[in-house]
Amino acid sequence: MGTTQLESVQEPKYWHLKTVLSEALDSDFAVGEVLPNERDLAARFGVARATLRQALEQLELEGRLQRRRGVGTTVAPPRVGVAVANAQHGWSGDADEAWQPVECTVGAAPAMVATALGVDAGETVHVVRRIRATQGQAVAAELLYVPASSVPELSVIDAASGPARARGLLRELHRLELDGQDRSVELGSARADDAKELDRLPGAPVLVVTTRYLAARSTVAVSVATYRADTCRLTFGDSGALEISHDAQERKAS
Amino acid sequence: MGTTQLESVQEPKYWHLKTVLSEALDSDFAVGEVLPNERDLAARFGVARATLRQALEQLELEGRLQRRRGVGTTVAPPRVGVAVANAQHGWSGDADEAWQPVECTVGAAPAMVATALGVDAGETVHVVRRIRATQGQAVAAELLYVPASSVPELSVIDAASGPARARGLLRELHRLELDGQDRSVELGSARADDAKELDRLPGAPVLVVTTRYLAARSTVAVSVATYRADTCRLTFGDSGALEISHDAQERKAS
């Protein structure tokens, strides 16, 4: 019989742990329920806390768990589908999208944004800060960069920052006729300021949606929106598609 | 003078480390260059290896670094923009999209997919496996679920799996007239099989793109594609937009 080789095909412990926990989550826990604390769980599974944490981290990344310092680890609800502005539509913030302007300043655009806008690096542009909420929860923080040339009616001098001015600027933008939009999605980690708005720790995983708004053959604005990757599923409604939120993921809640 | 309080506003070490490394990457390293190994780097910064690794992990998540066991840590090239099928277009795999069919089997669709397709849970459907490559690198692995009712010409019995059969099935699909598509993007971690195809470790962060193909008021197919989150930036070309890849990110290469 010799050494009993217990089918350890060298699957890492944390990976196996994650699987076990995932199944337990499906069968034995309801959404919102709090798990035992990390020290207990680690002891229960006979691993070091760091190892247990590696498994929890993965599950949090997948949107299965939610961890809050000083509180505990809870079972996360299914991800919410957030609609990213539909094709023909135009400026987000029109209907029920729940973007809320927070601030409006002027400043230098980051190099990447500046080149996309076709302005000189370091040139000052309008910067609108907006927060998007769904079901009472902040899900995204956005920075909208608008070169002065796109909104000639607005004087750059009148730097009365604040929501009021932000709304004024957005009103101006709505008057532009858009030819279309360019959009890209990538993984990032939350900057300190975004993290604060999203009620997460700095470095939390986010989906960065970069949008170029096009009008009259040129880019009139660039938006960089960071969505909480743990709680959001970005949805894109194409042409004639009947937008059905398949939240019918029905995870057992016994 | 007492305790000198050296401006530590309790920024975590790994966070500060990440910032320092990020700047060093911009100024002192060229794409593809290999960094010193983790033990050296940790010693150089006077931290434990685990802490150094936490910083590297973040940078890898942001697509700045690439780490390979047995080889080392190298500076990653800018993320490649991968176009997710455009609105009017139809089935991906038409033009230069470089999807390569690998396999075609029949099997039970996962519960989530089954409900989206409107078939009974556990009902067997066609499953096509495809890999997408860009510039010689595999960037995505896809599972395409097609209920038998969508391709009546194909007999389910003839289970000659393999690329040939996959191509046959795709040919049938192309004959369908699509009304549109529903698409969603979310963060996930690579399953073991996907990880293998993508040359990553299991659990690696991926962008999961779920697409419902709609024809004649119903869903004729569902695709679940997992893109490497570290190397990909998903791009969505909307209506009249002039698709310009702004790869002009110009990161210094001194």
Place this chain on the structure above:
DNA sequence: GAGTGGTCTAGACCACGGT
């Protein structure tokens, strides 16, 4: 103050890629 998750340490061994 008690209890939680977040950070950090200083080790150890393993799996893998090249030589």
Place this chain on the structure above:
DNA sequence: CCGTGGTCTAGACCACTCT
């Protein structure tokens, strides 16, 4: 074989939330 990143341990202390 050696050097690399990947996993794991058993502690410690800190920051936060709630009571």
